[in-house]
Amino acid sequence: MQNDGPCYLTSPEDPHVCARCAGMGPTCCHVTPGNEEFCFPLSRSEWERIVDYRSDEGGFAEEGNSRPFVDTMRRLFPMHDLEIEDMFPPHGSHMRLASDDEGYCAFLTSDGCRLPREVRPWFCLLFPFWVRGRMMTMFTASDCLVCRETRTLEESLALIGVTAKEVRYIFGRLKIAWGLAPETEE
Ligand code: SF4
Numbered sequence: 206m207q208n209d210g211p212c213y214l215t216s217p218e219d220p221h222v223c224a225r226c227a228g229m230g231p232t233c234c235h236v237t238p239g240n241e242e243f244c245f246p247l248s249r250s251e252w253e254r255i256v257d258y259r260s261d262e263g264g265f266a267e268e269g270n271s272r273p274f275v276d277t278m279r280r281l282f283p284m285h286d287l288e289i290e291d292m293f294p295p296h297g298s299h300m301r302l303a304s305d306d307e308g309y310c311a312f313l314t315s316d317g318c319r320l321p322r323e324v325r326p327w328f329c330l331l332f333p334f335w336v337r338g339r340m341m342t343m344f345t346a347s348d349c350l351v352c353r354e355t356r357t358l359e360e361s362l363a364l365i366g367v368t369a370k371e372v373r374y375i376f377g378r379l380k381i382a383w384g385l386a387p388e389t390e391e
Pocket residue numbers: 206207208233234235302310311312313314317318319320325326329
């Protein structure tokens with residue numbers, strides 16, 4: 206989730222697309238109340254990065270490893286389903302970004318994310334893109350202006366001003382944060 210664009214922006218075609226999105230309604234920094242179990246989890250290293258920066262441990266929530274959550278993670282990492290099962294055992298829990306009663310991220314302010322880009326979780330930096338092996342994909346998020354204003358992945362990359370290589374880099378860092386092997390054959 207992020208509100209003012211990924212940290213790896215280089216030459217954005219519309220540097221304001223995420224700000225425009227924020228002006229129109231909920232962004233990827235928002236979760237529909239009741240759906241918190243599906244928030245992307247926060248790895249230990251991401252949690253440490255934020256805590257080191259802020260010098261406090263607020264802004265996080267512990268979430269149970271529900272079956273629907275684990276199934277979602279398995280779909281996102283189809284080549285790592287056994288590792289995902291081990292990582293998120295039944296009756297265990299994981300960390301996520303906390304959200305308020307209306308579903309807004311604890312780090313969101315009226316001016317966007319309070320965390321500098323280099324401190325934000327990898328998933329925040331990656332959204333709305335995802336990677337499956339050699340194939341790059343996108344989430345189909347109806348609230349995402351990038352998704353709404355573009356028809357192809359190439360158009361989306363161009364609109365937000367990021368290259369496929371940069372997206373793969375962020376995705377690779379996300380996988381490393383979870384101890385998952387780099388993409389090769391998925
Ligand atoms: S950490 Fe920042 S970018 Fe990520 S969801 Fe929260 S407000 Fe958005």
